[in-house]
Amino acid sequence: MDRKRYVVMGAGQVGLQLAESLSKGGHNVTVIERNPETGQRIDEELDVQVIIGNGAEVQILESARVEGCDLFMAVSSGEEANLAASLLAKRLGALRTAVRVETAAHEATHRKIYEEVFDVDVLLSTQFLTSTRVLNHIRGHNTMAVEYFAGGKVELRKISLDDSSLLTEKPLRDVSLPEGSLVVAFYRGEELIIPSGDDRAEPGDEALILGETEVISDFERMVSNRKDKRQRIFIAGGGPVTELVALSLKRMASVKIIEKERERARELAATFPRHEVLLGDTTDLPLLKAERLDRADYFIALTGHDETNLMACLLAQELGVPNVMALLHRSETSDLWRRLGLVHVFSPRALANQRIHEYIENGYSANIVSLRRGTAQVMERWLYKASPAAGVTLAEMTPPRGMRVGVVVRGKKVFVPRGKDRLEVGDRVILFVHESELGTVQLLFPGRPDRAGD
């Protein structure tokens, strides 16, 4: 295995886990940390090089030898410092950068600006990752997986189909799909089928659907023929993750949020006209009972305190809530929790760690989803001036059968392109590619032109 060189800036919760896992994977890891005591502890515990200092200073970056490093990860809790450090590291010759920004990364259009201005390869937001995880779980009964593209504008979902589904009743050509969405593929056992208009699904198949986040829930409801019961969801704690989750659940669920700080509760109430915001303590049993927690479908503990989350989840379990999940900041205790019967425990830093590892394993390509162990991929590409596909209609491009341009994101518009549609510079395309056609993709949609190693 060839040994890579990684630099991690900030040895907080996220950074520490990254450094540890990468170092255990046999790579050379350098950690930049401001706090000398933390730095010394890491030096003793992990097999990494530790540089004490401010990662946003050129001198420190130089002594961490960011030049030529495979990935520079700025994951401290200070967003501005992260951005500055990453920009400097790029200038000093780091091949790629990953930056942790929280609130700034929630909006797709903002992500693009950040990526371009700061020349960032991966924007990492633990809040966004966590909320995605929660949402996946809530939708999980029929949706097996959800992935987001174009910074959350486009979703890929895997759904299971039975004999009453629209897709099994009619060939694909006769099913009118919502605008901006399409059926990418069917799974039939081990087989992956890229359908043409004449194909129809068989009962027991799974379908991969891709489309604009706004319409894909409608789409799923339509093709999976599910009697949609409005889910009753309880969320404890009104932090930023709660806000993201509540925002996505606007229409499809009835949500109750418990927050103990009056000002914050007021803010949440002013943000969500449809949701119920309760002022109170998460572990206040009479309150939970009065609000009929026992009838909830989901209880999600998202407060900042692990103990409170644990306690609240146990109460909810006791009251008979079928699905209980909890946010856990100190992930090392997760086994303990599972022993208590809390299976759905997740930690933001583990999610961030997983995200970086995926990025590395996918050959430094962000926004790639591997299907069936790499036989096919769904990936996201930008169109640059130098891209051969820019300015060409789909018909002129004659994409091979193993490659499909799924959806195009142009500014605020998301659409499924047809033969006469022309791709433009600045578009984002979500591609569905069989492994045999990866070369074609590289040819038609090369990465950012001014960068090595892509």
Added chain:
Amino acid sequence: MNLQPVLRFLGRLVLVLAAAQIFPLVCSILYGEGNATVAFFASAVCSAALGGVLIGLGRGDGQLYRREGILIVVLGWVLASTLGALPYLLSGALGSPVDALFESASGFTTTGSTVFLDIAGQERGILFWRSFTQWLGGMGIIVLFVALLPEIGPGANFLYKLEVPGPTAEGLSPRIHDTAAVLWRLYLGLTLVQTVVLMLLGMGLYDALTHTFSTLSSGGFSPRNESVAAFEGTPAIALVIILFMVLAGGNFSLYYGIRQGRGWNLLRDPEFRLYLTILGGASLAIAWQLLASGTYEAPGRAAVDSAFQVVSVMTTTGFATADFEGWPAFSKVLLVGLMFVGGCAGSTAGSMKVMRMVIGLKSAMREVRYTFRPNTMAAVFVGGKAVPDPIVRSVAGFFVLFITCWGLGTILLTLDGHSLLTSATAAIATLGNVGPGLEMVGPVENFAFFSDWAKLVMILLMWVGRLEVYAIAALFHLRFWKG
């Protein structure tokens, strides 16, 4: 309290008012009316002299704070009404000083209640002044002042907010002087358009101008005894006036949006939509009753008369094309109800405003929700946006104060010995800056028969209504004068 800047401000305001009297002066000279010419000349000279004295007294430094601002606005309106009364007295049009003050206050506050028994018999310059005071008061004399004088400085923002009606006064531009100037330019533009349209429909310049002044300010003074009914021969005139009354009762900052190419804002604005819905619904309901009860025979006439009266009353203008005193009870009650609602925030209309009604009702519904869900935290939403709690609170306070003022006013007016309906509707007609009420103060009646005492009560009500209670109520708060 810093009195010096207050005096200086008032002095300059008075100078502006003195200059404003040049317009009726010119009008009197053109029509060759001796009495009025002398009266306006003398009144303008008096005003200018007073302005000079006040500025002289107010020399010296001193910062404007909130209390000074409140004092300026309230005293500014009192002074304007007082000086505006001079021409009526000096020309001999009105003999009693209280009558002159009533007519002047009714003008500046855009109320439109009158004490003239024979309007058409007055000199034209005097009637021009009557409508012109409404036009000045409609967009606001303080706003005019801020628009004309850019160098007022930081205190201007607060002055502006005290005078612009509605729970929130939004700035259209980072500088308050620019905002005020934009609003006045818009107002001038609309004035020009309406005058030209009325003239195209066959009105003379004089009638077109005076009616435009009273329409756009939602004032309601007409130089004709029959009000707008005098133009029955041209039904289009009533329709044009309906349209411009509706515009006057809408939020002017939305019209500014049209000029900026955001015209759709107007139809998306929840307050404006509700305002139009109420106008439409009430017009239909009344038209239906007028036909069903046999008051009217022709459906067209019923529709136009109903719409005109509804719009006139709800925008607190007070023009009339029909005497609704003779209409069935349901229609009259509906019209009185509309007097309480008023137009939109940021309009020239008076009374409580649609926005406050919406916020008030929704906030009450929230309280209902709290009774069975004490742990809930809920915001008051208007058009999908949360209304900040301080505004909700101020609206609730406004409701209580407004209704209290109306109740007190009614009680004081009944001391005059007139019927409850006369007293109660006279109180809301003046407090809401509407103009006409029911029975003895109905649309074809006037306010001359009240005692001086009752007239003074109503003058106070008009000021309270125009300045939306809080500014004047503050002067009656003991702590206002302490420290």
